[in-house]
Amino acid sequence: MAVKNVIEAVREALREEMQRDPKVFIMGEDVGQRGGVFLATQGLIDEFGESRVIDTPLAEASIMGIALGAAFRGMRPIPEVQFSDFIWPAMNQLIGETARACYGSNGVLQVPVVIRVPYGGGIRGGLFHSQNVESIFFHTPGLKVIAPATPYDIKGLLKSAIRDNSPVVFLEHKKTYRLVRGELPEGEYTIPIGQADVKRAGEHITIVSYGLMLHYCLEAAEAVAGEGIDVEVVDLRTLKPLDTETVLNSVKKTGKLLIVHEDNVTGGVGAEIAALVADEAFEYLDGPVRRLCGPDVPTMPFAQTLEDEYMPNTDKIVEALRRQAAY
Amino acid sequence: MPRKKSTGSKGSGDAEVAIAEPIEGLPEGLTTGDLVESYTQMLLVRTMDERIWALNRQGKVPIAASCQGHEAAQLGSLLAAQKDGRCFLFPYYRDLGLKMAAGLTPTQVMLSFMGKEGEPYSNARQFPMQGADLDHNIIQISNVVGAGLTQAVGYALACRMQDDDTVVLTYFGDGASSQGEAHEAMNFAGVHRVPVIFICENNHYAISVPQHRQMATDDLASRAQGYGFPGFTVDGMDLIRCYEATREAITHARTQGPVLLEMQVERLMPHTTDDDHLRYRTQEELDAAHQRDPVSNFGAELIARGIITPENSDAIKAEALKAVNEATDAAESAPLPDPSTMWDRVYSE
Numbered sequence: 001m002a003v004k005n006v007i008e009a010v011r012e013a014l015r016e017e018m019q020r021d022p023k024v025f026i027m028g029e030d031v032g033q034r035g036g037v038f039l040a041t042q043g044l045i046d047e048f049g050e051s052r053v054i055d056t057p058l059a060e061a062s063i064m065g066i067a068l069g070a071a072f073r074g075m076r077p078i079p080e081v082q083f084s085d086f087i088w089p090a091m092n093q094l095i096g097e098t099a100r101a102c103y104g105s106n107g108v109l110q111v112p113v114v115i116r117v118p119y120g121g122g123i124r125g126g127l128f129h130s131q132n133v134e135s136i137f138f139h140t141p142g143l144k145v146i147a148p149a150t151p152y153d154i155k156g157l158l159k160s161a162i163r164d165n166s167p168v169v170f171l172e173h174k175k176t177y178r179l180v181r182g183e184l185p186e187g188e189y190t191i192p193i194g195q196a197d198v199k200r201a202g203e204h205i206t207i208v209s210y211g212l213m214l215h216y217c218l219e220a221a222e223a224v225a226g227e228g229i230d231v232e233v234v235d236l237r238t239l240k241p242l243d244t245e246t247v248l249n250s251v252k253k254t255g256k257l258l259i260v261h262e263d264n265v266t267g268g269v270g271a272e273i274a275a276l277v278a279d280e281a282f283e284y285l286d287g288p289v290r291r292l293c294g295p296d297v298p299t300m301p302f303a304q305t306l307e308d309e310y311m312p313n314t315d316k317i318v319e320a321l322r323r324q325a326a327y
Numbered sequence: 328m329p330r331k332k333s334t335g336s337k338g339s340g341d342a343e344v345a346i347a348e349p350i351e352g353l354p355e356g357l358t359t360g361d362l363v364e365s366y367t368q369m370l371l372v373r374t375m376d377e378r379i380w381a382l383n384r385q386g387k388v389p390i391a392a393s394c395q396g397h398e399a400a401q402l403g404s405l406l407a408a409q410k411d412g413r414c415f416l417f418p419y420y421r422d423l424g425l426k427m428a429a430g431l432t433p434t435q436v437m438l439s440f441m442g443k444e445g446e447p448y449s450n451a452r453q454f455p456m457q458g459a460d461l462d463h464n465i466i467q468i469s470n471v472v473g474a475g476l477t478q479a480v481g482y483a484l485a486c487r488m489q490d491d492d493t494v495v496l497t498y499f500g501d502g503a504s505s506q507g508e509a510h511e512a513m514n515f516a517g518v519h520r521v522p523v524i525f526i527c528e529n530n531h532y533a534i535s536v537p538q539h540r541q542m543a544t545d546d547l548a549s550r551a552q553g554y555g556f557p558g559f560t561v562d563g564m565d566l567i568r569c570y571e572a573t574r575e576a577i578t579h580a581r582t583q584g585p586v587l588l589e590m591q592v593e594r595l596m597p598h599t600t601d602d603d604h605l606r607y608r609t610q611e612e613l614d615a616a617h618q619r620d621p622v623s624n625f626g627a628e629l630i631a632r633g634i635i636t637p638e639n640s641d642a643i644k645a646e647a648l649k650a651v652n653e654a655t656d657a658a659e660s661a662p663l664p665d666p667s668t669m670w671d672r673v674y675s676e
Contacts, residue, residue: 052488056515057518059515061477061507061511062480062508062514062515065511066477066478066481066515069417069478069481070481070485073485073486075485089507092508093508096474097471100468102672102675104452104468105448106458106672109459110675111675141673
């Protein structure tokens with residue numbers, strides 16, 4: 001198997017799905033000749049032409065609205081928002097219209113749209129190139145939200161998202177794009193939406209995480225293994241619909257839970273998981289459910305010291321694991 | 328009313344709408360039979376509109392936006408789309424006449440306003456006639472004004488990608504013309520020469536805010552020039568002119584790209600059943616608007632031209648009243664949606 005990085009996995013998924021289905025097309029800012037600012041769509045305009053790889057005006061609301069309208073006619077658009085931070089002008093189309101189109105037409109309208117969203121921090125992006133936006137979409141019925149962490153998962157889930165008939169917010173952590181490498185099988189494969197993956201089996205503490213933080217969690221689990229703390233790491237991969245079964249099974253086994261995400265702590269994905277465990281696995285708990293998440297400040301700031309202060313990292317996770325283990 | 332024309336920077340030639348003066352003969356493709364049919368539809372729409380308002384006052388219809396004053400613009404443009412046969416519509420919340428005349432029965436319309444089982448757009452999940460009526464080539468997801476414009480452009484873009492020569496007509500009010508998405512939709516459509524017609528039913532009020540507080544121009548159609556396509560102002564109280572302008576715009580959109588049609592209309596009723604327009608309009612202004620009523624004036628014109636007699640007109644009105652009475656009875660006795668269906672179709676099944 002070839003070892004590839006996350007951005008290559010994204011590009012492979014896009015190319016394969018565009019080859020498979022002529023209804024699939026890409027639209028967004030700089031996705032054509034430039035190949036996208038992260039080069040996710042590099043070369044696709046040469047292979048599929050400018051009618052299927054559309055450089056749009058710099059206007060996110062219309063990127064989303066036009067994608068939605070094209071989906072109504074049976075196309076399968078993949079709009080790209082250049083940075084998650086720029087998604088806010090498209091929010092009415094995405095949350096107001098796209099998420100409600102199927103329900104609001106009593107199921108008559110299908111909305112096979114995948115909006116690709118490079119997100120997340122730790123890359124000196126400051127307040128407007130680092131944002132975590134997932135909790136807003138996680139809260140919205142009608143949307144599916146996917147946030148994979150590895151090349152294998154991102155390719156398999158992006159292909160499934162493109163084939164799904166409901167709208168998908170597909171979150172790609174931009175720091176993983178070239179940092180994270182992994183094996184990609186040569187042949188065709190997909191990964192079902194809505195299935196978490198136990199990335200590391202363990203007996204003492206469950207960590208639930210996703211995205212960039214998953215990798216820090218795996219490092220931290222390895223770091224405390226020598227201390228006799230055996231950590232199970234659950235990678236959600238799909239945030240919505242949430243794989244409650246995998247989360248609950250793990251917590252029922254270990255009795256302790258640490259939730260790690262980069263997004264702000266209040267009202268985040270972790271809050272919902274904590275509520276789920278309190279509701280359905282209360283009697284299995286041997287200690288309090290704890291969250292190690294981004295603090296409630298508006299995104300990680302630009303200066304290195306300030307960004308570091310915001311970001312959860314391996315050391316902070318190790319510290320939190322020791323605290324859970326000691327309880 | 329003479330039509331003003333704003334010439335786009337390119338491609339405006341084919342959209343010349345040669346109706347500067349009142350016409351003697353009928354425009355291409357239009358028969359006297361069409362006029363009688365349109366008048367019949369107009370009266371049915373008006374009778375329905377008045378009944379819905381009354382039912383609101385009786386507590387039987389929660390909300391309604393009247394289309395009184397907009398009927399000629401809606402039915403004239405619809406007639407052109409229907410005669411073309413290859414059009415798709417993205418209307419807005421005031422397009423009762425358009426949605427009704429596109430093919431719904433009076434009972435279906437009344438089910439919509441009463442929120443009953445069998446409502447054709449969303450099975451009563453949404454405000455009346457909002458959602459999708461694909462049997463009649465109509466989508467209107469929301470009443471966030473302007474949001475449908477970019478969707479219409481996307482729909483038209485997809486038609487072209489599929490080598491399908493459908494033209495999309497998207498309707499909006501002068502209020503929606505202030506939305507950023509109105510700009511974004513027209514800009515994209517201009518750049519990509521998308522087969523779409525932007526039809527602004529300009530009634531000069533965004534709820535209570537008059538046109539001069541919405542835009543620093545009298546001529547909304549002139550915006551088209553900035554997007555590189557033609558724009559025209561049409562007397563929206565004249566069904567024949569709205570038909571002809573739309574017919575020519577369809578040809579232009581199919582072959583050369585977008586057109587903006589500003590149809591100048593009057594809003595004869597308050598914004599919705601929850602509004603009182605005397606808080607911001609004078610009775611004199613409203614009286615003058617009613618003098619331009621497109622339904623009664625069209626009927627008078629048909630009689631003056633000898634196309635129908637006053638007796639014919641009375642008979643058509645009586646038929647409309649009968650149909651609306653029957654629809655009211657049918658909808659009142661229709662069941663409400665089963666509460667358990669609330670959970671259905673959050674996602675595609």
